[in-house]
């Protein structure tokens with residue numbers, strides 16, 4: 001670790017698959033579980049460095065997640081892709097624009113940002129910047145950029161007909177955190193780029209294979225291949241309880257849950 005290294009704090013705001021857990025109208029044991037770790041809102045992560053507070057994705061529960069975690073600041077947002085479970089809380093950024101009294105820098109692939117602009121056009125129109133509403137500064141990225149004292153590298157990941165964007169966060173050249181939700185694979189050049197990362201948070205939807213998501217065994221294989229020092233599975237379904245899933249995982253691999261918080 002570099003002598004100039006600083007702490008990075010990660011808080012999981014949401015860890016559930018696109019329908020969330022519990023699922024509407026389901027009375028399975030996991031959806032009826034009283035373990036708070038079995039209550040999974042849609043995926044989002046909050047990252048703080050001494051310089052900045054960053055948010056990955058704006059899911060439908062962003063407002064509730066923000067209140068639960070006591071957040072009062074977001075300096076920039078990274079978006080993985082424009083599926084509804086990752087962007088439908090986008091308008092809740094209005095409060096963070098208000099708190100910072102300015103536009104919200106939003107980073108993502110050009111394709112993803114274009115799709116969001118199609119859904120929330122008012123947020124992207126510089127002629128419609130009204131105090132109290134969301135307005136963004138667009139940062140379409142396809143290579144490493146500096147943010148919050150970190151170097152952040154976006155990677156395209158296959159996700160059915162979509163590409164999603166995974167992000168590697170580096171601190172003084174140290175690979176600290178890789179976030180890769182909603183992907184069916186991690187291509188070899190990306191694996192090479194994130195190899196030996198301190199912490200990998202990766203799609204581990206369920207045990208059964210899925211056409212557009214990694215399942216648990218595929219995620220474990222990638223974790224091993226990239227030699228992640230620690231791995232968390234995320235974007236989880238109701239098919240297994242937190243306790244049961246975690247009991248079945250090898251050393252060094254755990255299950256993320258809403259409100260999980262740790263420092264790197």
Ligand SMILES: [Zn+2]
Nearest residue numbers: 018083085182
């Ligand atoms: Zn998703």
Ligand SMILES: [Zn+2]
Nearest residue numbers: 026028031238
């Ligand atoms: Zn269920």
Ligand SMILES: [Zn+2]
Nearest residue numbers: 081083159182
């Ligand atoms: Zn998706």
